[in-house]
Amino acid sequence: MVLPTTADQRLLASRGPTDWVHADPWRVLRIQAEFVEGFGTLAELGPAVSVFGSARTDPDHPMYAAAEAIGRRLAEARFAVVTGGGPGIMEAANKGACEAGGVSVGLGIELPFETGINDYVTLGINFRYFFARKTMFLKYSQGFIVLPGGFGTFDELFEALTLVQTRKVVDFPVVLFGSDYWCGLRDWIVDRALAEGYISADDVDRLVVTDDVDEAVRIMIESNTPKDPDPEDVAEAVDGQ
Template structure:
């Protein structure tokens, strides 16, 4: 009979009986999965490798910590609107001006303004919120090409994980105003639409600001996705399109995701 060995050379029928169960918290291990040392032993070992900092179980604690920090920072924020838009928007452009106006109007209407905390349209909305006397919030993300929160953020939280950050955008907001933006903006937009469409969140108006930019997307949804049956025509009513920052703020302030909006015509 051929003798079987574990990966470290020991035989399972001498050093590690195959049938013996080793309990590590809620996890049960047998055979080659049984560790050679206990959790306490590794904890007290001053020569232990720091590699454990990079393992998945430790990441769970990091993720938990991000949620705890986010919940703690924003729990008493009060009414708030998340504003999204491109980090590449330049000062002096119409998009930047709309961001400042939206932030200012939201603050004057009694809302805190939540953005991704970066430059461009995010900084514009934070700037407007500050100028309007409101709370300017930035939820930053660790990225290789962006450096910290913009200077107009009063309350900032930095995240390692996109999904933890995205939870905060939804949980503490009463609606979205979406300025022209790229992949990150689209990601947040469609996440919000999905949560509203599946009734995971209710009374959550979503406004697209800038018909020239968003009109092509709306046309594609209406002319391609609806006929294909991948969405229903009623799903388009979850989106409100306008070029007027005042109207955008009025829609989200109403708290009604079915508030009247411009019909989706062939010209949109």
């Protein structure tokens, strides 16, 4: 049964019967349960990369094939692949990871127009609340690869960039896959937001645009490979002791 409203809508509704005074405190327990389930399910996930993109991408679209290749290559590099668990780009990335024998994670969300988690998810959770779901993406991912998508994809992308910029999370790579789609956005960010002083050059540098599956995966691998300390840094640290 598909309800006419979602849990988020019911939570945020400010009008209606006054029984919300009594219902909202109980909703807190439901929200708490979503965090507990997410943390418990994903606690031993290991290195993971989130792949974002449109649920509306058809299986015969070139981006579907690209997402499938990305999922497969990430699994081969021993990353778990995390998506929103839906159709389109999400399904493709999960399919690539699943068929490569990797861990294929789907973090689903209750929506009136989606039918549930796709068949290629090997570890899935369904959420009622977007904010609980987004916490799982950010907590358990070591990087993001973002394919073309709409408002949901933009939301996930800019949430990640905001948390990195404000140092709420450890810095991690963000790759925008599909130059024809993303270059216009990146150019606008440079020409307007950067030029007018609303962001810094470091913020722009975090946005890597590519059409190369191997490059996207290589960036994830290199970002998660421990680096040998610089000898000069070691010497300075010793001198300072």
